[in-house]
Amino acid sequence: MVMKHTRRGWFEEDPVLFGKDALPLLSACAEDIRYLLDRGYPFRTVITFVGNRHRLTERQRTALMRMCASEETIRIRKEKQLAVLEEGCTVHIDAFNAVILMETALSGSMILKGMDGCYRDLSGLAGTYAIIDTTDEAIDRVIRKLQEHHIGKAVFWIDAPVSNSGRLKCHIADMAEKRGLPIDIQMVHDADAVLKEKDHVISGDGEILTECTNWFNLYDELIKDLDDPWVTELEWKDACSERGQ
16 A cells, blocks of 8 residues: 655745745844753753743744753763764663654655754654654664664663554564564553663753663764755754863
8 A cells, every 4th residue: 555645844934934035033042042951951941931022833832942052061961972872772762752753754755954963853743643654764764873883682662652653563563674674662651751861862852861870872873864954053052062072
């Protein structure tokens, strides 16, 4: 059966909201947000204040929330970031996070590069998910990239309450068997809570990256392998680099 083409994460106004004319303002907003976060103001309060001041749309505010972090938070994440995946290791993958990001990128929709160097999307499925025509390719790219690192096993953690989580499990299992990658698939109530306790984590979720034992930026390699992905990256000073961290 030929599946209907679906553009995961596509929003008609994104070319304007995040186009070249909007980027200078969004970059200035990002600097303001980090300045306030570094001085202890609550994240959502900061986003509301800066968003109202610059009359940002809800989607622009959400993007900035996913891209920005305080200097201290970025430092913590960078310290936990692995330079390499050692051969034979077991990695723990935020399954929905990884697959949806790649589906979005493969659909030609916008993805974001955050201050911590990790990629995120604005698909906003909020508990609902459906298999689309780019799902298998998204899974296959993740699996093949893991094989390039000669890992021992991949554990995919899936949020069971999300719709079609069982179908996603089957697709992951099928693609892994096809490629010969040793895997384990765990269906849990809250994958984020589990991943926060793990090492060798593959995720773009900011809270997970801050709290887990360590993580690897596989998304950076995956996105760079794509032909001309639509990546929105703002300009800001790398405070950690400036301080020699």
